[in-house]
Amino acid sequence: MKGYTGKILEVDLTKGESRTIQIKEEIYEKLLSGAGLGAWWCYNHIPAGADPMSPENCLCFTTGIMTCTGATIMGRWMVITKSPSTGGIGEANCGGSFAAGIKHCGFDMIVVTGKAEKPVYLYIDNKGCQIKDAEGVWGLDTHEAEEELWRRHSAPGKKRPVVAVIGPGGEKQGWMAGVCNENGRIAARQGVGGVMGSKNLKAVVCHGNKPISGVHTEEIKSLAKMTASRINMAFLPPEIPTGLLNITKILPELQLSPDGLLTAVLMGTWGTAGASQFTGQTGEGPIRNWGGTQKEHFTVRQLNKTDAHQMLKHQVSRYYCYSCSYGCGGELDISKIKHNDQGYSIVHKPEYESQWDYTAFLLNDDNDAMLFINEYLNRQGVDAISCGGCVGMAIECVEHGILTKEDVGGLDLTWGNAEAIIEFVKMICEQRGIGEVFSHGTRYAAKVIGKGSDEFAVQGGGMEPPMHDSRLDPQQATLYGIDPTPSRHTSGGSLYYGCMHLWKKVSWAPAAAIVGDKSGESIASEEEALKVLACAYYKRLIDGAGGCYFGMILGVGNYPVFEWLNAATGWELSPDEYMEIGKRILTLRQMFNIKHGKMPWDNRPHDRMVGDTPHTVGKTAHKTVPIDAMMKKTWEVAGYDPETGVPLDSTLEELGLPALMNMAEEVSYVG
């Protein structure tokens, strides 16, 4: 076995049928599994112009080649579909345990098409797939539904099934809805949960135990042991943590020379939210819906009041996703926090994105409110990043008289008003009043509201950006723009590129500016374009392997993806050849968007994200990214038309894509 099963499960909910499809070796050799396999299927099987919420849309649950082979930090699963929020290819990526669930049922991907007449869920085990009535599950939140499905399908002596499930946000077909597993790990972005809801599909339950292996199992395990032992070297002694976060205050500038391995220090101790002091002190965390600065609007005292230390006070245990040796997650007991009108108790620790979004971004220093909102959104199955962007936009619309107090349900919706923010989040999730408009995201809301509200709808290509200020990182700004799934911080950026050390293995990847002046990063040069493309291709490769972004930033020496893939598949490809696969996946996704009429410039980041009108104070003062020039240069270097972002025919030929883009009929049904 080469890590992949060679099979996908296709379920047609309209017909109530499922069948197994054998996938040609060539597809894996060209596109790996995961994001590549999903993009290939969606390109070939979703008709041009299809309504994302129609039965024509495909919903793909997929995982990577390395998952279940013995490699570590390789437990990601992805949901790939046509996105209602962007109109292009949608892709949300998640940890937890569902990735292994797909594989152990004997599949690399589960594809759902059509629409069920009434709510259903899928139960998949070694014998095949059953479409089951979702009565008693539909209407439950993600946590309740998962518990109920565990209860229904657990048996003495048999391992509990894994479940991917939507909450009420997905059932209502919100464009910000995601798909959850493990009681709140969410594939949040691009509205993939809304698509699932449009198919009347509540959940996918995987309960198989088929074995998975790679060609050279011992080599895979040996490499995994190396990675795990290095990570263990990077942890802090237990007596150290208090106060460490504050050391960022003494750092002069965002000029770093990180060893990616040592990101484990931060992640292992605090989780991703440990970044908050850093992002606050350096200006990397956007403030006041990207319109303000920490210096003006959020004091150091407020930063301290809402940082990751405050979360650790509630932590009862660490949490590890499947196959992870890193453990950035944690479980908190929030039963005694304020605002907890739902009686939540043990919950997942908020990620940095949620933590920053519902504190500094909205000028809220009530940490309990953030903890409550994070869990509420997980249970509703709604994307915290996009929802926070909607709240920020709504506050500014009220502030500027575009929306009245009555428009927002009589709330005193102002910066930092925790009670009003909580209530407005509920309005969005429940689609009450103007919450229904915002449940479609900021771009849609701006179209409906009008009156110049698009100034406050901070998004790129229909996707609200994460909590990383691209004005300070032109590479990241460019990646926000050139990625076919736009506004995606996990594609990389200058800081992350510095961690990855790709230049040590990939012949054409330029060395990062490890020390000294980084002003060259704001120039639309070939060197900067190559760095951007290295991030973009590498991320696609990781997504084909089933890897995690936090593994990716450990660096290629510590997270040996190229070696793992060769060991699993028996191939003998070079890092350059693997990066070519990453480019092929990226370009296929670009072609999906073009096929559906979503042209590349649509993903240009919002003016605020690139400082078209620069700030005058704070860390982002006078920072303007020459985004148009940088996107054009990046496209040119990639072999795309620099004016339009459309891949050149010669590039498609070099990548062997024309043959892969005409394979709708070339499927082999085996069961």
Add this chain to the structure above:
Amino acid sequence: MRIEFHGPSICDFSNFEKDGTIEVQDGLTLKQFLKIVKLPMLWAKTLPLLVNYEKVPMDTVLKDGDIVSSYTPLGSG
């Protein structure tokens, strides 16, 4: 000998090459090297400090090509 160093921006990088390496005299111990790059000893002793991804004593003699890594705060997530 040439040492690759990854450390926080409070260090002195003035004598480093663009690739993050620095030429130093043979036979330096880790402690002596850290003095050259001006990494505060409190930082070095408190936070993770690795040589070739291993924890080693301060009196370890460095050799050509070694990678010295000190914790650097950053953001992600």
